[in-house]
Amino acid sequence: MLQTHLLRSLSTVNANEIAHFTRLSAEWWNERGEFSFLHKMNPVRMQFIREKLVETTYDELPEEAVNAKKVRILEGLDVLDIGCGGGLLSESLARLGAKTTGIDAAESNIAIAQHHASLDSRLPRNLTYRHTPAESLLQEPKRYDVVCSMEVLEHVDNPVMFLKTCAELLKPSGHLFLSTISRTPLSYFLTIFMAEKVLRKVADGTHTYSKFINPSELLDFFHEFRSPSTPQDAETQARPWISRLYDGQPTRKEAELRGMIYNPLSASWILAPRGAWGATECNYLFWVRKPAALGGEASEH
Amino acid sequence: MLSVHGASRVLSRPLHNTCLNYIRRFASTSREEFDVVIVGGGPVGLALATALGSKPELNKSLKIALVEAGDLSKVRDWSPSPAAFSNRVVSLTNASQTFLQNIDSWDHIEQERTTPIEEMQVWDGVSDARITFSTSELGLPTPAEGMARLTETLNLQRSLLHHLITTPSVEVIDQSRVQSISPDEISGAWPSVMLDTGRVLKARLLVGADGPNSPVRAFAKIPSYGWSYDTQAIVCTMEHPPKGPFLGPNTTAYQRFLPTGPIAFLPISATASSLVWSTKPSLATALKACEPPVLSRMINAAFRLPEVSIRYLNNRILEAHEAGTPITDEEIRSEILWREQSHSIDTTSAYSSATVATSASSGIPPLDAEMVPPVVTSIQSGSIASFPLRYNHTESYVGEGQGSRTVLVGDAAHTVHPLAGQGLNLGLGDVECLARCIHQTVLRGGDIGSYTALLPYTQERYVENHKIMSACDKLHKLYRVSSGPIVQLRSVGLEILNELDSIKAALMMTAGSVSRTDRPLSYSSDTRAAMFGAAAKGFEGMRMAGQVLEVVKGGLVGFVGNALRNAPTTRQR
Numbered sequence: 045m046l047q048t049h050l051l052r053s054l055s056t057v058n059a060n061e062i063a064h065f066t067r068l069s070a071e072w073w074n075e076r077g078e079f080s081f082l083h084k085m086n087p088v089r090m091q092f093i094r095e096k097l098v099e100t101t102y103d104e105l106p107e108e109a110v111n112a113k114k115v116r117i118l119e120g121l122d123v124l125d126i127g128c129g130g131g132l133l134s135e136s137l138a139r140l141g142a143k144t145t146g147i148d149a150a151e152s153n154i155a156i157a158q159h160h161a162s163l164d165s166r167l168p169r170n171l172t173y174r175h176t177p178a179e180s181l182l183q184e185p186k187r188y189d190v191v192c193s194m195e196v197l198e199h200v201d202n203p204v205m206f207l208k209t210c211a212e213l214l215k216p217s218g219h220l221f222l223s224t225i226s227r228t229p230l231s232y233f234l235t236i237f238m239a240e241k242v243l244r245k246v247a248d249g250t251h252t253y254s255k256f257i258n259p260s261e262l263l264d265f266f267h268e269f270r271s272p273s274t275p276q277d278a279e280t281q282a283r284p285w286i287s288r289l290y291d292g293q294p295t296r297k298e299a300e301l302r303g304m305i306y307n308p309l310s311a312s313w314i315l316a317p318r319g320a321w322g323a324t325e326c327n328y329l330f331w332v333r334k335p336a337a338l339g340g341e342a343s344e345h
Numbered sequence: 346m347l348s349v350h351g352a353s354r355v356l357s358r359p360l361h362n363t364c365l366n367y368i369r370r371f372a373s374t375s376r377e378e379f380d381v382v383i384v385g386g387g388p389v390g391l392a393l394a395t396a397l398g399s400k401p402e403l404n405k406s407l408k409i410a411l412v413e414a415g416d417l418s419k420v421r422d423w424s425p426s427p428a429a430f431s432n433r434v435v436s437l438t439n440a441s442q443t444f445l446q447n448i449d450s451w452d453h454i455e456q457e458r459t460t461p462i463e464e465m466q467v468w469d470g471v472s473d474a475r476i477t478f479s480t481s482e483l484g485l486p487t488p489a490e491g492m493a494r495l496t497e498t499l500n501l502q503r504s505l506l507h508h509l510i511t512t513p514s515v516e517v518i519d520q521s522r523v524q525s526i527s528p529d530e531i532s533g534a535w536p537s538v539m540l541d542t543g544r545v546l547k548a549r550l551l552v553g554a555d556g557p558n559s560p561v562r563a564f565a566k567i568p569s570y571g572w573s574y575d576t577q578a579i580v581c582t583m584e585h586p587p588k589g590p591f592l593g594p595n596t597t598a599y600q601r602f603l604p605t606g607p608i609a610f611l612p613i614s615a616t617a618s619s620l621v622w623s624t625k626p627s628l629a630t631a632l633k634a635c636e637p638p639v640l641s642r643m644i645n646a647a648f649r650l651p652e653v654s655i656r657y658l659n660n661r662i663l664e665a666h667e668a669g670t671p672i673t674d675e676e677i678r679s680e681i682l683w684r685e686q687s688h689s690i691d692t693t694s695a696y697s698s699a700t701v702a703t704s705a706s707s708g709i710p711p712l713d714a715e716m717v718p719p720v721v722t723s724i725q726s727g728s729i730a731s732f733p734l735r736y737n738h739t740e741s742y743v744g745e746g747q748g749s750r751t752v753l754v755g756d757a758a759h760t761v762h763p764l765a766g767q768g769l770n771l772g773l774g775d776v777e778c779l780a781r782c783i784h785q786t787v788l789r790g791g792d793i794g795s796y797t798a799l800l801p802y803t804q805e806r807y808v809e810n811h812k813i814m815s816a817c818d819k820l821h822k823l824y825r826v827s828s829g830p831i832v833q834l835r836s837v838g839l840e841i842l843n844e845l846d847s848i849k850a851a852l853m854m855t856a857g858s859v860s861r862t863d864r865p866l867s868y869s870s871d872t873r874a875a876m877f878g879a880a881a882k883g884f885e886g887m888r889m890a891g892q893v894l895e896v897v898k899g900g901l902v903g904f905v906g907n908a909l910r911n912a913p914t915t916r917q918r
């Protein structure tokens with residue numbers, strides 16, 4: 045009785061606010077609404093993250109020590125989701141055991157994400173959302189095992205600054221996952237001409253073609269890039285993140301590019317096989333790994 | 346409604362969060378929460394719970410409840426005498442068996458109570474055109490295992506239940522009827538299932554495995570369309586002498602297509618077989634009201650006598666029933682005897698049943714002995730029952746809007762004519778696919794109640810089920826047409842062979858014992874699509890064949906044999 049009474053008085057205080065974000069959240073999370081393509085893409089992103097993490101543990105541990113079927117593969121890892129939006133990726137990361145922090149520059153997105161997470165009482169408690177730009181996190185000492193930023197790169201004004209921030213937020217040997225769109229005639233046709241202008245699936249003006257970044261540009265960036273000379277990164281500066289490119293391709297242990305292809309027949313996205321021709325012409329996923337700390341490497345040998 | 350400005354003004358986060366967290370905590374104390382609530386403890390619901398519970402890696406991620414109105418201890422403690430068989434018998438295809446093996450449930454099946462089907466004899470009651478398919482023809486890796494296995498539904502349910510009892514992630518809640526289901530006030534939130542015991546279960550994913558009258562389907566407002574066949578299926582357990590030493594074991598299933606519907610003889614042991622006789626409701630009622638020996642004689646006649654005589658006998662039964670003077674055993678015996686004589690059926694022929702000795706004959710059997718099932722001598726008491734037959738297919742397997750987070754499997758999603766013995770096999774196919782989708786979604790951290798997670802399930806199963814269902818439907822309807830080109834085709838047996846071939850293709854698809862589990866979605870549907878392609882090529886040949894019907898009427902048998910890619914043996918009596 046007391047509980048019911050309490051609930052009622054609490055909910056009248058915030059009834060309007062809750063109603064507002066309930067509606068926004070319902071829109072954002074409507075799997076068949078404006079954001080349907082994101083909902084459909086999410087399993088493919090998670091598939092890539094999962095596959096890559098399993099693969100790297102196979103590289104590092106004896107085979108019998110790896111359980112590829114384990115659900116909570118991110119157990120105990122600190123994971124940052126930059127540009128979390130309504131929390132689609134963050135919730136999935138949290139379910140796989142990650143201590144997840146979702147951040148977004150838009151305050152309403154954070155409210156939507158928080159509201160939605162509150163609907164699922166079985167979501168792990170280690171999911172937190174913060175309204176903050178990524179750059180502010182650099183002021184804090186905390187660094188992450190995994191940094192993800194999905195469909196954000198094509199929207200930022202200064203991609204170089206943005207990539208450097210992501211890089212610096214990682215612990216040594218940390219994983220960076222990005223997904224974005226290539227700057228190709230195909231991507232212009234599909235994402236701007238068709239999606240925005242013709243089908244109007246996505247709000248007009250969502251994308252700016254000149255901001256799209258090509259896979260080769262990302263590879264070149266990390267081929268040059270060395271961790272900045274901050275105290276945390278002193279140990280990881282020995283080599284650029286991608287030490288060598290063979291025919292323009294990185295080695296499997298340093299970085300990887302995978303296309304995402306939309307299959308209109310099944311209305312779903314599929315993760316293109318590694319090296320599939322032309323698959324990264326439009327939407328693609330990128331993974332790169334921060335070099336290990338020198339101390340750690342030395343003690344292994 | 347609040348303006349955007351207003352919204353950000355009152356967005357004082359601490360209070361906002363406290364409030365939502367409070368609701369969350371409050372909600373979870375008043376109701377029990379489950380990741381999966383399965384309504385229905387029939388074979389399909391039990392199989393789904395077992396499939397989800399059998400993956401050790403899912404155990405920690407999924408909390409599952411299975412709700413059943415009936416008393417499942419009766420299923421768990423079912424222990425019939427070795428010679429007595431339940432009247433609900435299903436044929437499980439090899440694909441279904443492999444699936445049950447993969448979820449560790451096949452071991453609990455009492456194997457002695459099951460029989461492999463090594464051969465099927467199907468023939469047209471009007472033209473007597475016949476199609477035979479045997480295990481060796483299907484090119485199975487283990488022919489002795491049969492193309493399917495006849496199993497009592499209870500045997501299967503008991504085995505699933507025994508496995509479930511040892512599965513900690515599944516709570517079995519029986520003797521609890523779902524009274525109502527309500528959506529949550531907040532959209533996207535979890536539906537609540539109210540039980541008549543007062544318990545309330547909140548479900549991330551609500552599964553309707555609750556049979557043809559599915560309350561879950563009604564809650565989710567998933568439209569369903571179909572029709573009643575104006576047909577009842579009589580089932581019972583028939584007893585007969587064992588086949589003599591010169592004949593094979595009792596592993597041949599027989600089905601004859603009569604204008605009133607098909608009659609099927611399904612072996613379950615050396616001396617017992619199960620009947621599924623689809624017929625007009627009035628005749629079903631009259632037959633059930635007869636003395637059991639009369640039913641035995643009518644079954645024997647229905648597999649043997651020419652169609653005109655069966656029509657005559659049916660009328661006799663109906664008239665006697667309406668007059669309130671049910672026909673006696675002696676009356677029906679002399680009617681059948683007279684019919685046999687007038688068709689000049691020799692008393693030594695397998696087509697004669699009126700005078701046959703009731704004990705096993707040790708002598709040389711007649712030449713045509715394999716063409717018809719053994720003579721039924723008695724019917725197990727209390728085993729006679731009947732079911733109305735329907736065709737029903739929902740518009741979707743996944744609920745939307747207020748009904749979101751719901752999904753249908755088994756007879757809740759589709760009911761099909763039993764003539765190809767596919768009903769439960771389709772349901773087990775649903776279970777295998779849904780369990781695979783759920784598993785994949787869990788591995789990717791997705792929400793298993795979301796539309797995105799369930800979409801591949803609908804995409805994969807809907808088309809596949811529809812193809813088999815419509816083949817069964819067409820086959821049944823062929824016999825409800827009394828004039829026109831179909832009848833002409835039927836009279837020479839071509840059309841039925843054509844339709845039967847699609848059933849055969851369906852059987853072949855599920856007969857292979859290759860595991861379907863653990864295969865990526867796209868691969869398995871591609872393989873099946875390819876198999877459909879192969880089956881379709883066979884049909885193409887048949888269609889062309891139809892155009893030259895006039896020319897080849899004479900040499901029909903050989904020609905049909907060539908037209909079918911996996912040439913069945915066709916025989917004419």
Ligand SMILES: Cc1cc2nc3c(=O)[nH]c(=O)nc-3n(C[C@H](O)[C@H](O)[C@H](O)COP(=O)(O)OP(=O)(O)OC[C@H]3O[C@@H](n4cnc5c(N)ncnc54)[C@H](O)[C@@H]3O)c2cc1C
Pocket residue numbers: 384385386387388389390412413414415434435436437521522523524554555556557559560578580621732754755756757763765766767768769770771772
């Ligand atoms: C005559 C006949 C012959 C057949 N032969 C074959 C064959 O040879 N091969 C084959 O594969 N299939 C065959 N079938 C089909 C097969 O029997 C069905 O496909 C199968 O039983 C479906 O299983 P199910 O679990 O989906 O539904 P059901 O077996 O109908 O189970 C539904 C369960 O839900 C429970 N339930 C319903 N409402 C509620 C509620 N409100 N609260 C709680 N619980 C509830 C019921 O008590 C029931 O236990 C045949 C069917 C018939 C009629």
